[in-house]
Amino acid sequence: MRARLPQLSRRLVRATAVAIGVGTLLAASLAATAQAHPGNGQATGHSKGHCRAFHAHGVGVDDGSGTTTATIYRGQREVATSVGTFTVTGVDADGLATFAGGIVLTNDHGTLNAPVTGTLDTTTGEFVSVSDTVTGTGDYATATGRLRFAGTEDLTALTFTETVHGKLCVPKKKQH
Numbered sequence: 001m002r003a004r005l006p007q008l009s010r011r012l013v014r015a016t017a018v019a020i021g022v023g024t025l026l027a028a029s030l031a032a033t034a035q036a037h038p039g040n041g042q043a044t045g046h047s048k049g050h051c052r053a054f055h056a057h058g059v060g061v062d063d064g065s066g067t068t069t070a071t072i073y074r075g076q077r078e079v080a081t082s083v084g085t086f087t088v089t090g091v092d093a094d095g096l097a098t099f100a101g102g103i104v105l106t107n108d109h110g111t112l113n114a115p116v117t118g119t120l121d122t123t124t125g126e127f128v129s130v131s132d133t134v135t136g137t138g139d140y141a142t143a144t145g146r147l148r149f150a151g152t153e154d155l156t157a158l159t160f161t162e163t164v165h166g167k168l169c170v171p172k173k174k175q176h
Contacts, residue, residue, distance in 0.1 A: 051145070051169035058082065062158040071099075072105060072164060080107045084116075089167065097124040103131070112137020112168075114147050125160075132156040136167065146167050 015025040054077065060070025068084040091158035098121045105112040113136065118129025128150045151162030 023153055031137075033083070040113070049144070049169040049171045051167050054145070054147070054164070054166045054168050056164040057162060058149075058162045060160050060162070062153060062160060064158055066101070070160070070162070080105045080112075082106070086116075086118075091122065097121075097122055099129070103147075105145070110140040112136045112140055112143065112147075118149070120153070122155070125155045126158075127151060127153060131166075134166070142171050 014157035020097050033059040041058045052094050056072050056074045058072045060068050060082070066086045066088075066122075068086070069084045070084075071078055072080040072082055081158060082103055082105045084103040086099045089098045089100055091097045098118070099120060100117045101115075103114045104117055105114070112134055114131035114134050116129040116131045118127060128148070131144070131145045132149040134143065134145040134147055145168035146165055147168075148165060149162050149164050153160035
């Protein structure tokens, strides 16, 4: 797996999509995408960068005090780990909790940082969190985008599964 990461990183920097994934909520994380070509996943009318859809899944644990950790996969390949830190901002009469925090997706090439807001159904364990402003470090320093994490937590075992969907972009290279 680690031997493939440099190739994935070059693809991302070259054309797009990062991935980090991350874990549940943070879970967060990342990377790998195909080279961008017009009409091949590129955002229509987007002239400032190459953008790609990103899809992954994660498996993680909740420590019960607002922190989650997860492993993020694209297919069977591990692409990142994630750490999420959350604060509950309210709970309605039906048990729907709202929260805010951040998810950091990490691999050997850098991180993706996704500030999120979301909800957790304290009866069913279903959760959704959204980040509209993704930033990166390392090989992902120029990445931007948005991510959505959705899944279900076993509220007794404090384990969860999630899907990560979004759009990740890198600037177009200047032509010489």
